[in-house]
Amino acid sequence: MITIIGAGIGGLTTALAFEKLGIEYHVYEKAPELKEIGAGIWMPPNALQVIEWINPSILKDLQLHGNSIDRITLADLQLNPISDTDQNFAKEQFGFSTIAIHRGKLQYLLLKNIPKEKITMGKAFKSYTSLSDQKIEIVFEDGTQTTTTYLIGSDGIHSKIRHQLFPKSRLRYSGQTCWRGVAAYEMNPTFDHNGIEMWGNQLRFGISRLQKNQVYWFAVALSEPNLKDDTVFLKDKLIDLFSDFHEEVIQLIKHTPTDKIIRTDLNDLKILKTWHHHNICLIGDAAHGMTPNLGQGGSQAIEDAYYLSNLIASQKDIIQAFSEFYRLRSKKVNSIVSQSWNMGKIGNMRYGSRIRNFMLKNVPSSKLKKQMISLYSIDKTISNK
Numbered sequence: 001m002i003t004i005i006g007a008g009i010g011g012l013t014t015a016l017a018f019e020k021l022g023i024e025y026h027v028y029e030k031a032p033e034l035k036e037i038g039a040g041i042w043m044p045p046n047a048l049q050v051i052e053w054i055n056p057s058i059l060k061d062l063q064l065h066g067n068s069i070d071r072i073t074l075a076d077l078q079l080n081p082i083s084d085t086d087q088n089f090a091k092e093q094f095g096f097s098t099i100a101i102h103r104g105k106l107q108y109l110l111l112k113n114i115p116k117e118k119i120t121m122g123k124a125f126k127s128y129t130s131l132s133d134q135k136i137e138i139v140f141e142d143g144t145q146t147t148t149t150y151l152i153g154s155d156g157i158h159s160k161i162r163h164q165l166f167p168k169s170r171l172r173y174s175g176q177t178c179w180r181g182v183a184a185y186e187m188n189p190t191f192d193h194n195g196i197e198m199w200g201n202q203l204r205f206g207i208s209r210l211q212k213n214q215v216y217w218f219a220v221a222l223s224e225p226n227l228k229d230d231t232v233f234l235k236d237k238l239i240d241l242f243s244d245f246h247e248e249v250i251q252l253i254k255h256t257p258t259d260k261i262i263r264t265d266l267n268d269l270k271i272l273k274t275w276h277h278h279n280i281c282l283i284g285d286a287a288h289g290m291t292p293n294l295g296q297g298g299s300q301a302i303e304d305a306y307y308l309s310n311l312i313a314s315q316k317d318i319i320q321a322f323s324e325f326y327r328l329r330s331k332k333v334n335s336i337v338s339q340s341w342n343m344g345k346i347g348n349m350r351y352g353s354r355i356r357n358f359m360l361k362n363v364p365s366s367k368l369k370k371q372m373i374s375l376y377s378i379d380k381t382i383s384n385k
């Protein structure tokens with residue numbers, strides 16, 4: 001039996017991949033239910049290829065409930081394009097362009113395809129004890145226990161399993177905080193299928209339509225860590241902060257319920273030298289938490305599900321599969337972690353934003369295409385189903 005802790009994007013897709021390949025598993029999630037919380041999320045072609053492999057009908061659901069992003073545009077604060085990555089290229093190469101979807105909807109569409117008896121909600125992992133080579137005892141916060149042969153930690157960037165497995169692991173604060181929301185607003189239809197990130201001076205603002213009258217936005221600013229907002233003044237504060245930005249930005253903030261605006265300090269995880277020890281393995285943000293600047297954290301968790309499940313299905317020795325999983329995945333993932341970190345530093349740089357924008361405008365499209373290929377490719381040969 002393999003026990004998965006955490007029913008986020010990584011845990012849910014791993015469960016679905018195990019389901020497809022006939023691998024025995026059970027998932028425990030601390031939240032009593034997965035509500036429509038969160039804001040939007042971009043699912044790029046690498047994630048969509050895995051979802052299609054898991055179950056084409058889930059992909060259809062995502063396409064139905066999300067919005068196809070046909071251009072990803074980096075723009076200045078007045079929405080003038082700096083650079084543009086044409087997703088048609090991705091479509092030709094990989095079959096898909098990016099989909100923007102509500103995060104709660106994504107999780108719901110994944111969850112509904114997992115048999116109810118294989119997931120226990122409202123069970124928070126507390127600690128584990130290795131009883132023997134083949135037996136791990138798991139203790140939950142409510143005092144109950146269970147045993148398992150293998151344990152997968154998909155419990156997110158603040159993973160308790162990782163804290164116990166690798167107590168020296170550390171998060172790295174980027175110096176940036178991010179507010180996210182979903183506005184009940186119809187933007188100028190020119191932007192219907194555009195994913196936009198606007199770079200100003202020490203500030204960034206991202207926009208993408210999710211559905212009719214639903215626009216996802218995120219706003220990134222430099223900040224001390226762990227600050228809380230006074231909800232009474234939050235919208236005014238954001239409007240003030242982004243007052244130099246295009247009027248659409250101000251409208252989006254105005255059309256978002258204050259209590260639905262989420263603030264997250266942007267951290268990544270200092271790169272780990274391994275993601276497993278014996279019969280315990282980390283995946284997703286627990287293994288390789290990254291800043292969201294490339295929109296790849298969730299997608300990399302989904303890729304983890306693909307590689308790990310196929311390795312387990314083909315290897316018999318699951319501990320060997322855990323080692324092989326790190327060997328196959330770490331190069332790409334670690335490179336994305338550092339590219340994402342650097343992108344955030346450039347995006348919110350304190351000085352020289354004009355020179356930065358000028359240089360970005362002149363990045364050859366061949367370079368952007370090369371980056372898309374390295375981000376969006378998955379190895380199809382490891383799957384035999």
Ligand SMILES: Cc1cc2nc3c(=O)[nH]c(=O)nc-3n(C[C@H](O)[C@H](O)[C@H](O)COP(=O)(O)OP(=O)(O)OC[C@H]3O[C@@H](n4cnc5c(N)ncnc54)[C@H](O)[C@@H]3O)c2cc1C
Nearest residue numbers: 006008009010030042125155156284285292295297298299
């Ligand atoms: C502002 C922002 C924007 C982002 N945008 C994108 C994007 O556009 N595209 C993209 O691909 N990625 C994006 N990401 C990254 C993405 O959200 C994460 O990489 C992704 O959620 C990681 O999935 P995960 O399953 O590893 O962890 P999570 O999604 O964090 O899931 C962890 C799960 O474990 C559960 N859990 C935690 N502790 C316990 C416990 N003790 N016991 C039981 N359960 C537990 C949690 O409740 C949760 O359900 C963004 C991140 C941020 C912060």
